[in-house]
Amino acid sequence: MVSVLVADDRIVSRRGLRALLETCQNFEVCAEACNGREAVELSISHNPDVVVLEIELPIIDGIEATRRIRHQRPQTEVMILTSQNRDATIRDVLHAGARGYVLKSEPEEQIVLAIESLAHHRSYFSRSIPASVINGFRANGDAVDQSRSLTAREREVIRLIADGKSNKSVAYLLDISIKTVEAHRSAAMRKVNVHSTAELVRYAIRCRLISP
Amino acid sequence: MVSVLVADDRIVSRRGLRALLETCQNFEVCAEACNGREAVELSISHNPDVVVLEIELPIIDGIEATRRIRHQRPQTEVMILTSQNRDATIRDVLHAGARGYVLKSEPEEQIVLAIESLAHHRSYFSRSIPASVINGFRANGDAVDQSRSLTAREREVIRLIADGKSNKSVAYLLDISIKTVEAHRSAAMRKVNVHSTAELVRYAIRCRLISP
DNA sequence: GACGCCATCGGGTAAAACCACGATTCGAGG
DNA sequence: CCTCGAATCGTGGTTTTACCCGATGGCGTC
Structure with missing residues (x-):
């Protein structure tokens, strides 16, 4: 706390x-x-x-x-x-x-x-x-956290991912290709400095993109 | 709410x-x-x-x-x-x-x-x-939620998974094989009725196995 | 002792995800 | 006009998961 x-x-x-x-x-x-x-x-x-x-x-x-x-x-x-x-x-x-x-x-x-x-x-x-x-x-200082803001699209993608959707269903829902979803997803993960879906979900919850 | x-x-x-x-x-x-x-x-x-x-x-x-x-x-x-x-x-x-x-x-x-x-x-x-x-x-009633309690081992595994670890690192950390990790993980996911890592993480957070 | 539950491990396959590249289009701004 | 970021999509590959099967040993209960 x-x-x-x-x-x-x-x-x-x-x-x-x-x-x-x-x-x-x-x-x-x-x-x-x-x-x-x-x-x-x-x-x-x-x-x-x-x-x-x-x-x-x-x-x-x-x-x-x-x-x-x-x-x-x-x-x-x-x-x-x-x-x-x-x-x-x-x-x-x-x-x-x-x-x-x-x-x-x-x-x-x-x-x-x-x-x-x-x-x-x-x-x-x-x-x-x-x-x-x-x-x-x-x-x-001992460290830097230079994470850039997510774009609207990235935010939308990781919100769906964190909601439990697969890359494929996100692609379907947003009517874009899986490759694009992957691109947004990995861009977002790089920006916020997480390296797994689990960490991404926790990030999304902390930032109130979704609720637990 | x-x-x-x-x-x-x-x-x-x-x-x-x-x-x-x-x-x-x-x-x-x-x-x-x-x-x-x-x-x-x-x-x-x-x-x-x-x-x-x-x-x-x-x-x-x-x-x-x-x-x-x-x-x-x-x-x-x-x-x-x-x-x-x-x-x-x-x-x-x-x-x-x-x-x-x-x-x-x-x-x-x-x-x-x-x-x-x-x-x-x-x-x-x-x-x-x-x-x-x-x-x-x-x-x-309209539905049943007969999810059984997780075993201690299952709890431990999904806590690490939800913490961002991969199956492989969980296996390494607990000194068991990846196959066993997979077994615990899928058993737990079946029990609590989730179908993705993201949902598992949210479950773990709701149940306070980990914090967001 | 038989039975069930738990933890452990394996083999195999198909799907999904991850990653590293490049490429196009389009709009905002210098 | 030219640049840059954002969004889009691709190729091709590796890694990770998901899900199917079976098997073993331990441990408690009836």
Whole structure:
């Protein structure tokens, strides 16, 4: 079970993220903060595994909050979930100690994957973040999880696969050839870094493409 | 999402079942009753999909409670979860309208499977219930889910399979031949009535053999 | 001791899946 | 216009599963 602190000044973001994580099981939102100071205080008192932080926060901004959290709780990882993608800002927050950066516009499985990676102390960055910005930070980290988003078609295929369909029936259902199904399937498996149907199914469940 | 009413006079049974179901996601314990009268009242007010009922209950026993619940809420299925297995009692409660009967000593996946079956209006009986007792009740129902418990070995094999291992690596890990792995795997798949690795994984997750 | 269940292993075949290549088409964007 | 990603499909091969059969030894029960 990964305990998560959600820090965002917008109620919809907090509740949306909470809903997303709670349906995933193996995540627990231990607290919500609506400004930077609260984020720091709650991080210290609740000692979560991961803090999901917006950058633009009242009282103390996300960059300074990251610095303080990482200083007080080195074991706690900070993941930035925001809409802004200015290179300078990203650099600042990474220098402050954040080890994950995901844009709010990313598909939901990215967010889930990111938090999971961070919980295992592996850095995670949206593919949309320029490599030049994160170069220094991937190197000093122990691992990278540069999984790209799945395309709509890939998502559809692995949803059916994870639902128990064979390649052949997926081909029939989507009216494409088995070869194409195989192509989508293996592309998806490569992207999300799984190597068996079983792992693919568990990925699909974690990302809520299907229910258990 | 299947809504479940838990009725048992022992707090540990109620909480244990609640914990079991809540970790499973797609079950929701909508209420708890600690005697037969409460079970009937809460069934009427909450209108759950399935009522899990102990037979020995204060005020009104499980048999009478079953009768009243089935009379007031024909759509709600009653599953008996108890320790006693006297044939006459089982017959009584089935005549009263229960469509599932599982012993508390059964492994947990049996309980989960039973509630799932009932939610789909399919009857379910522990394998330990003599066939002679349930004969009449399986026939008039629409389907039967006579899946036997998995053996320890089968459980171990499908846990590894669901964890992403191939038959070959399972064979290596358990130091047995691939043929034996295949045997356990297909025996297990036949028992739990799944026909693909993907379905097997989902079964394993639902039964908490592995986590997503 | 006979009987059933479990775990173990094998042989064989057909189907399915995996993999590594290449190739086309089509649309969005620089 | 040219590039690039996505989607599509192919060839040809290896590996893995699925499913059929049978067989053996252990272990408990009646």
